[in-house]
Amino acid sequence: MLLLLLACARNDPGPAPRANDETGAWPTLAALDTQLLEIMDRDHVPGLAACITRDGAVVWCQGYGWADIEAGRPALPETPFLTASVSKAVVGVALMQAVEGRSVALSTPVNSILPFEVRHPDFPNQDITLGGLATHTAGIADNWDVMDPLYTQGADPRLALGDFMEGYFTPGGAWYDADQNWTREGPAGLRSTATSARRSRPTRWRSPRGGPLTSSVTSRSSPPWA
Numbered sequence: 001m002l003l004l005l006l007a008c009a010r011n012d013p014g015p016a017p018r019a020n021d022e023t024g025a026w027p028t029l030a031a032l033d034t035q036l037l038e039i040m041d042r043d044h045v046p047g048l049a050a051c052i053t054r055d056g057a058v059v060w061c062q063g064y065g066w067a068d069i070e071a072g073r074p075a076l077p078e079t080p081f082l083t084a085s086v087s088k089a090v091v092g093v094a095l096m097q098a099v100e101g102r103s104v105a106l107s108t109p110v111n112s113i114l115p116f117e118v119r120h121p122d123f124p125n126q127d128i129t130l131g132g133l134a135t136h137t138a139g140i141a142d143n144w145d146v147m148d149p150l151y152t153q154g155a156d157p158r159l160a161l162g163d164f165m166e167g168y169f170t171p172g173g174a175w176y177d178a179d180q181n182w183t184r185e186g187p188a189g190l191r192s193t194a195t196s197a198r199r200s201r202p203t204r205w206r207s208p209r210g211g212p213l214t215s216s217v218t219s220r221s222s223p224p225w226a
Contacts, residue, residue, distance in 0.1 A: 029060060040065060047075030095134060106131030116166045121178040123186035132187050139186040143168075146175045 027035060036050060047065035051058055061077035098104045104113070109127035111117050118128055120139045132138035146168070150159060167173035168181060175181075 033062070036064060047079070049075055049077050049079050049081065051077060092134065095130060104130060106134065115162075116170055118169045120182055120186040121171075122182070122184070126187045128187050137185070137187065139183050141181055141183045143175075143177055143180040145180065146177065 036048070039045070040048065045065065046069055047063070047067050049061070049063045051061040053059065063074060063076040063079060065075050067073045067075040067079045095104075099106060106129065108130050110130060110133065111119075111127065120126065120128065123139070128138045133140075150157070150164065152158075164175065168175045170176060171178070
């Protein structure tokens with residue numbers, strides 16, 4: 001099953017907790033705690049929860065800030081957060097495992113996999129590939145006017161992801177908008193001047209309904225507690 005990820009991201013996330021540049025030593029939990037608080041203050045993050053796993057087991061969890069500022073409800077390790085771009089790491093690993101296993105290639109057109117056809121409206125003859133999706137170069141935009149009303153609060157969604165995707169990418173679909181669902185940059189960096197209404201890039205990077213975002217940090221080396 002292929003997931004087309006319409007992900008939110010910051011243009012400049014700034015430095016994340018990392019190994020000391022001089023000694024190569026990772027911070028202690030106390031130092032990590034301080035760094036997380038500094039990042040929250042710098043980026044105006046109201047609340048987050050962080051956990052560390054080792055050998056498949058959770059060895060540390062901590063909540064910071066607020067899950068609900070108005071209600072005075074603190075963020076706890078068990079506070080539910082939007083997975084948002086954390087899903088990129090999971091799907092990215094699964095994709096590359098499939099590539100290594102020769103099930104697919106990064107050059108594989110998504111239309112050879114999906115049960116419906118996806119075409120950029122300005123470049124209908126240009127294939128959208130798995131690699132294009134993975135590198136955000138397929139020309140897909142986040143249309144929050146469409147997606148916001150579909151979020152649920154405290155209940156499972158009633159709409160299947162596959163049904164939404166078909167309606168979002170198929171002309172005539174319930175959520176299709178050629179100007180708002182696509183950017184002027186098409187597959188493989190091709191650029192369209194067909195309409196001024198179409199965005200140059202997805203710019204409304206934010207959490208749906210203002211909900212808490214999550215993020216993930218990766219490194220070439222691993223800290224001793226990871």
